Amino acid sequence: MSGAITAEITLAIDLADLPVGEMIAREAGGRAVLVCHTREGVFAVDDLCSHAEAHLCEGRLRGIRVTCPLHGAAFDVRSGAVLKGPARQPIRSYAVRSDRARAWVTVPADAHDADASSADPL
Numbered sequence: 190m191s192g193a194i195t196a197e198i199t200l201a202i203d204l205a206d207l208p209v210g211e212m213i214a215r216e217a218g219g220r221a222v223l224v225c226h227t228r229e230g231v232f233a234v235d236d237l238c239s240h241a242e243a244h245l246c247e248g249r250l251r252g253i254r255v256t257c258p259l260h261g262a263a264f265d266v267r268s269g270a271v272l273k274g275p276a277r278q279p280i281r282s283y284a285v286r287s288d289r290a291r292a293w294v295t296v297p298a299d300a301h302d303a304d305a306s307s308a309d310p311l
């Protein structure tokens with residue numbers, strides 16, 4: 190597939206641009222990654238909902254819970270776990286390192302291929 194990630198990518202996020210309680214979508218090798226700054230830390234998950242692939246960045250972040258703008262599914266941004274349907278499949282989460290000023294999100298080379306069949310059947 191074109192745009193597939195062939196090597197690990199690290200996204201650098203300046204936390205001055207991402208206050209606590211905010212989230213931002215970034216692209217990594219053709220993959221949409223959602224970076225969330227919570228009181229518990231910085232976390233990163235797929236930006237696409239596993240239900241019908243709406244962009245979660247257009248939804249709402251409350252604590253560690255991101256809610257999909259389309260049908261209201263909710264995910265835990267720490268793990269990608271489903272907190273509320275209609276989504277049944279978790280979304281992928283990514284390793285994040287951070288200090289007081291920056292966060293670094295690691296998107297592994299296999300991330301793109303693993304997403305190909307992750308959306309729930311409707």
Ligand code: FES
Binds near residue numbers: 240258261276
């Ligand atoms: S697309 Fe997210 S809940 Fe349906």
